[in-house]
Amino acid sequence: MTASRDESFISLVPRLVSATYFDEAATAVLQAVFTCVEEALADSPFAGRARILRGVVHLRPEDSYQRLFGVDRLSGARIEGTGYLTSGSVWSWIEKHRCSVSIDVQRAALRSWMPDGAMAHRHPPEAAGMPGDATRERMLGRDATHVHVVPLRAPGGSVDGMITIEVSCRGAVGLDLPWAECHEELAILASIAGAFIAARALPLRSDEPASPDEFLPVVGQSTAHLVELLRAFAPRDDTILITGPTGAGKSRLARWCHEHSQRRGQPFESLDLLGVPEDLQMAELFGWKRGAFTGAVKDNPGAVARAAKGTLFLDEIDKLSLKAQAGLLRFIEERAYRMLGDDGAGERRADARLLVGTNADLRAAVRAGRFREDLYYRINVLPVRLLPLAERLDELPRWADYMLNRRHQEADGTGTARFEPEAMKLLVSAPWPGNLRQLDNIVRRAYALHLAGQSGLGGDLVIQRRHVERALTFDSDAEPSALTKLLWRAALSFVNEAERRRGGSAPLPLELTDAFRGMVLGAAVQRTGNRDDAFTLLGQEMLLKNRNHHRTLRRELSRVREVLDLLGGEVEPDLLAVLDADKEP
Numbered sequence: 001m002t003a004s005r006d007e008s009f010i011s012l013v014p015r016l017v018s019a020t021y022f023d024e025a026a027t028a029v030l031q032a033v034f035t036c037v038e039e040a041l042a043d044s045p046f047a048g049r050a051r052i053l054r055g056v057v058h059l060r061p062e063d064s065y066q067r068l069f070g071v072d073r074l075s076g077a078r079i080e081g082t083g084y085l086t087s088g089s090v091w092s093w094i095e096k097h098r099c100s101v102s103i104d105v106q107r108a109a110l111r112s113w114m115p116d117g118a119m120a121h122r123h124p125p126e127a128a129g130m131p132g133d134a135t136r137e138r139m140l141g142r143d144a145t146h147v148h149v150v151p152l153r154a155p156g157g158s159v160d161g162m163i164t165i166e167v168s169c170r171g172a173v174g175l176d177l178p179w180a181e182c183h184e185e186l187a188i189l190a191s192i193a194g195a196f197i198a199a200r201a202l203p204l205r206s207d208e209p210a211s212p213d214e215f216l217p218v219v220g221q222s223t224a225h226l227v228e229l230l231r232a233f234a235p236r237d238d239t240i241l242i243t244g245p246t247g248a249g250k251s252r253l254a255r256w257c258h259e260h261s262q263r264r265g266q267p268f269e270s271l272d273l274l275g276v277p278e279d280l281q282m283a284e285l286f287g288w289k290r291g292a293f294t295g296a297v298k299d300n301p302g303a304v305a306r307a308a309k310g311t312l313f314l315d316e317i318d319k320l321s322l323k324a325q326a327g328l329l330r331f332i333e334e335r336a337y338r339m340l341g342d343d344g345a346g347e348r349r350a351d352a353r354l355l356v357g358t359n360a361d362l363r364a365a366v367r368a369g370r371f372r373e374d375l376y377y378r379i380n381v382l383p384v385r386l387l388p389l390a391e392r393l394d395e396l397p398r399w400a401d402y403m404l405n406r407r408h409q410e411a412d413g414t415g416t417a418r419f420e421p422e423a424m425k426l427l428v429s430a431p432w433p434g435n436l437r438q439l440d441n442i443v444r445r446a447y448a449l450h451l452a453g454q455s456g457l458g459g460d461l462v463i464q465r466r467h468v469e470r471a472l473t474f475d476s477d478a479e480p481s482a483l484t485k486l487l488w489r490a491a492l493s494f495v496n497e498a499e500r501r502r503g504g505s506a507p508l509p510l511e512l513t514d515a516f517r518g519m520v521l522g523a524a525v526q527r528t529g530n531r532d533d534a535f536t537l538l539g540q541e542m543l544l545k546n547r548n549h550h551r552t553l554r555r556e557l558s559r560v561r562e563v564l565d566l567l568g569g570e571v572e573p574d575l576l577a578v579l580d581a582d583k584e585p
Ligand SMILES: Nc1ncnc2c1ncn2[C@@H]1O[C@H](COP(=O)(O)OP(=O)(O)OP(=O)(O)O)[C@@H](O)[C@H]1O
Pocket: 214, 215, 216, 217, 244, 245, 246, 247, 248, 249, 250, 251, 252, 253, 315, 357, 359, 436, 437, 438, 440
């Protein structure tokens, strides 16, 4: 190692230790990287012909959060936005193999420097790890003919990000820049950077604080860096994967991304896959032609077509069947799809930007074989994680105030509404497993309790501690809100089906929802194993007293049969067992 390389290594650690912001640390790392590469270039046949254009440090550990910072070598200017992100295929390749890669952009050749130092491969253009044509075009468009990517990884740890160096050397197409001479030193630099940067989760220095708006009314310290990132990601057309617990606000954040993209003003279509049975997912996504299946009485364009020119948010993506995963992958790769039952026109195309949400661990789903690995990497281009409310309590008072005032406006109240300090303290100290959705419910309940105790809506309104206390007591079991959510989803599924049958010979009238009573009774019989206990459990002692419950159960279950006959398809084995038992003499 030369003296100046030595120096840059030695000075790197204290600079990383004293850095308070991510960009300071990234700048220190990139300066050491530039020194290392420039010395290798100076000792090579490309001396004077090859020049470093820029370097980028990109942090993306475990999909939880990201930081991106780059430096233009010539001007020293900070590189903004995510336009310089190396492609998702490179990321998945280095993450999988923990190797550095060198890309000859014009020749579309890729060399992997495996960590054991022994192997170096060349790959044909279509091989895994190679950036796609569009990304290579973009690289060439900014004069980058050679790109070297090093995994950012603390010794022995997982891959937490990558360092990318872009070099311009038009005369070196098909020739190796001196990566062989410097890739090991770069790997050492990256491991020092990994140990200090990834572990410390340094914040981004933000010139302009993220400002709240209609779609994201509260941006506190906890989410400021996330919003910073999203401001960079939202305008791009890449897929954003929003992970986070239920009720944390993923759908709203997706809408925010749409409103901050060039597609704003175009359709925003949201499809929650939890509410769509697996055998209908392809149809809901890609549409169907009349007669494609029983009950398809008229054409339906599907979510992808409805989102054309705009954005499609697919929530609960982990619920996608393997068949629909294959369809979605094809749509992402080729923007092409086929409507169900469309044998004539065949292939259709739609330009829809994809945003996806999930509450599940998609990596675990990939390992378990429930989620396709290739699709995972396709949707995991820009992953962001929304924290549970319990981890952003600094924002809770503002959320509570915002939700209260929104409720007050909806109720046509005049003046302002606020929580007294003791009431707010109680909110901050409560557990929030249901996140923002639960908070919204509590706020609404406390508001209703307050109104119940006074005559009108006039004047300023102060919610007291006792109202919050009572609202929280009702809510002490988080289950009811989960049930409400599921009931709502069932209602949406029902309406979806009714829409599908609109105008057909077998419509879906509202009366069929009465079958729900029968299903609940059936579930209770199945759970308790005994009709008397089931009716007692559901507060029907009167029927038991008169011994009328057998007749009631029979009547309710016959409604269930009616719905099942109309809808067709598979029936849950437990429900089938209850129905069969009812037939027995
Ligand atoms: N930006 C926001 N503005 C106003 N209310 C919000 C916002 N984000 C979340 N909420 C409240 O939280 C509720 C849940 O939000 P959202 O549906 O976006 O969460 P989610 O994470 O997508 O939930 P799930 O995973 O259960 O679908 C909303 O109905 C609303 O009451």
